[in-house]
Amino acid sequence: MTQSLDLGAAHRVRLDARAGKLTGPTANLAPGHVQANLAILPADVANDFLRFCQRNPKPCPLLAVSEPGDPSLPALGKDIDVRSDIPRYRVWRDGHLVDEPTDVRALWRDDLVAFLIGCSFSFEEAMIDNGLPVRHIEQGCNVPMYRTSIATEPAGPFHGPLVVSMRPLKAADAIRAIQVTSRFPSVHGAPVHLGDPSLIGIRDIHQPDYGDAVEIRPGEIPVFWACGVTPQSVVAAVQPEFCITHAPGHMLVTDLLNSRMAVL
Amino acid sequence: MTQSLDLGAAHRVRLDARAGKLTGPTANLAPGHVQANLAILPADVANDFLRFCQRNPKPCPLLAVSEPGDPSLPALGKDIDVRSDIPRYRVWRDGHLVDEPTDVRALWRDDLVAFLIGCSFSFEEAMIDNGLPVRHIEQGCNVPMYRTSIATEPAGPFHGPLVVSMRPLKAADAIRAIQVTSRFPSVHGAPVHLGDPSLIGIRDIHQPDYGDAVEIRPGEIPVFWACGVTPQSVVAAVQPEFCITHAPGHMLVTDLLNSRMAVL
Numbered sequence: 001m002t003q004s005l006d007l008g009a010a011h012r013v014r015l016d017a018r019a020g021k022l023t024g025p026t027a028n029l030a031p032g033h034v035q036a037n038l039a040i041l042p043a044d045v046a047n048d049f050l051r052f053c054q055r056n057p058k059p060c061p062l063l064a065v066s067e068p069g070d071p072s073l074p075a076l077g078k079d080i081d082v083r084s085d086i087p088r089y090r091v092w093r094d095g096h097l098v099d100e101p102t103d104v105r106a107l108w109r110d111d112l113v114a115f116l117i118g119c120s121f122s123f124e125e126a127m128i129d130n131g132l133p134v135r136h137i138e139q140g141c142n143v144p145m146y147r148t149s150i151a152t153e154p155a156g157p158f159h160g161p162l163v164v165s166m167r168p169l170k171a172a173d174a175i176r177a178i179q180v181t182s183r184f185p186s187v188h189g190a191p192v193h194l195g196d197p198s199l200i201g202i203r204d205i206h207q208p209d210y211g212d213a214v215e216i217r218p219g220e221i222p223v224f225w226a227c228g229v230t231p232q233s234v235v236a237a238v239q240p241e242f243c244i245t246h247a248p249g250h251m252l253v254t255d256l257l258n259s260r261m262a263v264l
Numbered sequence: 265m266t267q268s269l270d271l272g273a274a275h276r277v278r279l280d281a282r283a284g285k286l287t288g289p290t291a292n293l294a295p296g297h298v299q300a301n302l303a304i305l306p307a308d309v310a311n312d313f314l315r316f317c318q319r320n321p322k323p324c325p326l327l328a329v330s331e332p333g334d335p336s337l338p339a340l341g342k343d344i345d346v347r348s349d350i351p352r353y354r355v356w357r358d359g360h361l362v363d364e365p366t367d368v369r370a371l372w373r374d375d376l377v378a379f380l381i382g383c384s385f386s387f388e389e390a391m392i393d394n395g396l397p398v399r400h401i402e403q404g405c406n407v408p409m410y411r412t413s414i415a416t417e418p419a420g421p422f423h424g425p426l427v428v429s430m431r432p433l434k435a436a437d438a439i440r441a442i443q444v445t446s447r448f449p450s451v452h453g454a455p456v457h458l459g460d461p462s463l464i465g466i467r468d469i470h471q472p473d474y475g476d477a478v479e480i481r482p483g484e485i486p487v488f489w490a491c492g493v494t495p496q497s498v499v500a501a502v503q504p505e506f507c508i509t510h511a512p513g514h515m516l517v518t519d520l521l522n523s524r525m526a527v528l
Contacts, residue, residue: 171457178442179454190443193435195459195485221459264528 005032005257011078013253014085022087023102025249027121034187034258035251036063036076036116037228038086039235040104040244043068046113048156052234053115055153059162059230061118061186063254069110077255081105082114088247095239104244112244117228118187119251120165122258126180132173135214142249143167144208145227149201150192152230160234163209164192164200164224168216174223181225183262193224200224269296269521275342277517278349286351287366289513291385298451298522299515300327300340300380301492302350303499304368304508307332310377312420316498317379319417323426323494325382325450327518333374341519345369346378352511359503368508376508381492382451383515384429386522390444396437399478406513407431408472409493413465414456416494424498427473428456428464428488432480438487445489447526457488464488 009030016022026035041049046068053060064075066082073080083105091099091107120143124134136143143165150162169177174194182190197205205222206213210229216222235243246252273294280286290299305313310332317324328339330346337344347369355363355371384407388398400407407429414426433441438458446454461469469486470477474493480486499507510516 171459171463175442175455175458178439179446182443191439194439195435196483199435199483219460219463 006030009033010253010255014077014080017087017102018081018084020102024087026087026251026253027249030253032125032258034063034254034256034261035119035121036254037119037231038082038244038246038252039115039117039231040082040112041115041235041240042109042242043111043113045157045238045240048158049115049235052152052155052158053117053231055155056230057185058189058192058226059152059228061188062115063118063186063256064116066114068113071108071114073114073116076116076252080252082252083108086246086250086252088250090245090247092236092240092243092245094241095236100247107244115231116252116254117231118261119228120188120225121251122187122261123181123184123225125258126184126262127177130176130180132169132177132180135168136212139214141214142211144213145210145229146197146202146224147209147233152234157238158234160230160237162192163227163230163233165211165227166205166208166222166224168214168220169223170220174221177223183264185263186261188226188228191223191225194221197222270294273297274517274519278341278344281351281366282345282348284366288351290351290515290517291513294517296389296522298327298518298520298525299383299385300518301383301495302346302508302510302516303379303381303495304346304376305379305499305504306373306506307375307377309421309502309504312422313379313499316416316419316422317381317495319419320494321449322453322456322490323416323492325452326379327382327450327520328380330378332377335372335378337378337380340380340516344516346516347372350510350514350516352514354509354511356500356504356507356509358505359500364511371508379495380516380518381495383492384452384489385515386451386525387445387448387489389522390448390526391441394440394444396433396441396444399432400476403478405478406475408477409474409491410461410466410488411473411497416498421502422498424494424501426456427491427494427497429475429491430469430472430486430488432478432484433487434484438485441487447528449527450525452490452492455487455489458485461486
């Protein structure tokens with residue numbers, strides 16, 4: 001995708017979201033740029049959550065953490081205001097979803113900390129650039145995601161099962177996908193499992209817990225990556241008095257380049 | 265294994281073989297050093313075989329090719345005489361095994377070319393250094409090897425099926441093994457297949473075509489690497505008028521370090 005890389009495209013997406021002109025999903029916007037999951041938490045649980053992310057880098061690869069009360073994220077891009085630059089948010093009170101606004105400036109508090117977490121869009125772009133099929137993109141649906149029997153490493157009140165996303169691949173493509181995604185540890189990295197879903201506690205591969213089921217063709221192996229839904233489900237279980245996340249698929253588009261996420 | 269690395273150990277193994285003091289297998293001798301498969305062919309077929317290796321680098325990773333008639337291999341180590349420095353050889357005439365001597369100096373000809381091909385010992389050492397189990401080593405037997413339905417790229421008279429070796433691993437270990445062995449393209453590199461053996465034409469995983477069957481435990485996946493037996497079986501099929509190989513397990517121990525074979 002780098003052949004048509006537009007270095008200002010990410011900034012324009014954010015400005016469109018800020019102006020209310022963009023309220024839909026961000027998939028395929030500003031190709032080549034890193035998109036990020038969002039969790040905003042009050043300071044009293046933010047330190048525990050930071051420790052949780054540090055202990056669970058595969059599902060929770062932290063791209064940036066804001067200063068308390070500061071909505072800018074200079075590490076992720078020019079002029080970012082995390083309260084307005086995402087097309088749609090989810091607001092949670094005591095674990096309950098209470099609103100899905102396009103702007104959270106009116107809800108901002110001096111004690112809030114924003115966590116920006118890597119997203120599979122980055123490694124999927126690398127897979128596509130390598131000629132590997134990504135089934136849910138081919139089928140135009142959401143990636144299938146599953147709660148597993150693999151426990152995360154707890155920190156303070158945060159604990160819960162690892163959530164994984166699944167992409168079916170032929171064996172040779174699975175091997176290549178492991179090589180390709182191993183280069184991207186800051187956006188979930190290498191798979192955590194492949195083959196028999198029951199070994200990680202998935203009862204029915206055709207009944208994902210989140211997202212949509214996709215076709216698994218003869219000769220294909222399900223390959224499982226740690227998923228950014230893990231921190232969301234862990235935060236939801238803790239039911240903090242207040243929390244803001246992005247609405248699914250409505251990500252922060254950063255100035256970082258996917259290609260620069262590769263460690264090798 | 266590098267903690268006890270002895271840089272002169274490989275040379276001493278070769279001198280012991282040359283003196284007839286070592287006539288057995290070379291596994292675990294001179295730890296840390298690259299061991300190599302041998303094929304010696306007359307010049308009239310050597311160029312075709314060289315092209316065959318170039319086209320099939322995963323089963324036939326060439327470490328060195330001698331000058332015609334020259335038994336030294338300066339790229340692989342000090343003072344190597346390929347006619348005497350391997351503990352045991354196999355001599356083939358018109359495709360038939362005629363002798364298993366410990367020295368082939370008396371058979372040397374001015375038109376012979378020696379091909380030294382990378383061996384799985386190198387990547388198995390890296391697997392063990394990473395804490396990954398290698399079942400046939402645990403069980404004290406040979407690695408199981410299988411003819412597959414995957415064709416090699418032909419060159420001149422040389423053609424035939426890819427032969428693979430198999431190591432059973434849990435999924436997470438298989439993913440790590442792919443990462444580890446991808447670093448070693450000159451010694452077979454990443455696996456070529458994993459999972460269902462029938463997809464590459466293997467009818468019964470418990471009946472290898474070469475080597476020994478190994479236990480595959482519940483939750484383990486068979487993982488398949490391109491194997492250095494491929495060139496041997498391809499050469500055997502051509503039935504050249506004259507050919508010398510190493511006896512199985514009796515390798516050339518080189519001065520090269522396994523750790524230096526890693527590309528990353």
